Amino acid sequence: MYVPPDVVVEGGVQALTLFNGLIKIMEQMRKDKDATRLGFASLIKRMEAEAFALSEEFIKQVQAIQHSFLIAKIDPKEKIDEVECTSWWWKNRHDKLLESFKPNIDAITTRLTGFVDDVVALARCAGKEELLAVAFQEAVKVKRQIRQETDFNNSIGDIFGNLIKHAEDFRDLLK
Numbered sequence: 177m178y179v180p181p182d183v184v185v186e187g188g189v190q191a192l193t194l195f196n197g198l199i200k201i202m203e204q205m206r207k208d209k210d211a212t213r214l215g216f217a218s219l220i221k222r223m224e225a226e227a228f229a230l231s232e233e234f235i236k237q238v239q240a241i242q243h244s245f246l247i248a249k250i251d252p253k254e255k256i257d258e259v260e261c262t263s264w265w266w267k268n269r270h271d272k273l274l275e276s277f278k279p280n281i282d283a284i285t286t287r288l289t290g291f292v293d294d295v296v297a298l299a300r301c302a303g304k305e306e307l308l309a310v311a312f313q314e315a316v317k318v319k320r321q322i323r324q325e326t327d328f329n330n331s332i333g334d335i336f337g338n339l340i341k342h343a344e345d346f347r348d349l350l351k
Contacts, residue, residue: 177275181256182328184241184274187281188339189326191234194288195346196318198227200311201295208307216298223291224350230291231347234284235340241277242336248273252333259332318342 202220245252248270250259259265299308325338 178271179275179278181260181274184278184281185256185326185328185335185339187278187285188234188238189322191281191285191288192322192339192342192346193315193319194285194292195227195231195234195343196315196322197312198223198288198292198295199346199349200315201292201299201308203314204307204311205295205299205304208304210302210304216302219298220295223295227288227291228347228350230284230287231343231350234281235343235347237277237280237284238336238339238343241273242333242340244273244276245332245336250332252336253331255328255330256332256335257328 202224205216205220242252248268250270259270265271296308299305322338322342325342326335328335330338
């Protein structure tokens with residue numbers, strides 16, 4: 177099954193966007209005295225630990241695809257759509273590299289979506305919808321930066337490097 181490169185990268189971007197939103201919501205909940213009083217602190221702590229493990233998995237997956245590209249001798253300075261337009265890409269079945277990566281990122285994104293849903297539900301139960309709005313307001317700048325840094329105008333190496341860099345930043349925030 178052919179998986180376009182932009183679909184694969186978009187999956188990574190979606191995962192990072194979810195990490196970003198989740199972290200911002202948890203930060204807002206930690207600041208809120210009512211949320212602490214309602215006992216959300218222990219739930220947030222558990223989700224942070226799970227999100228930390230998931231960020232580690234995301235980093236491993238991106239590093240694995242990056243390594244696969246290096247083994248396949250795909251120049252990290254090239255742009256993915258330029259490489260995809262060569263017969264060499266297709267002859268050597270390099271499109272299969274992306275196919276193997278997508279299910280792993282989709283699984284991470286699904287778990288992150290569940291975490292975000294849980295945290296949003298907690299905030300709603302506490303009547304803290306304004307907390308959600310502030311969290312996503314704070315997340316917008318990083319979300320835009322991630323999208324810009326993973327745009328296909330960037331090289332393959334830059335795209336993978338930026339996915340890893342942001343995931344490491346989020347992982348460090350979850351320690």
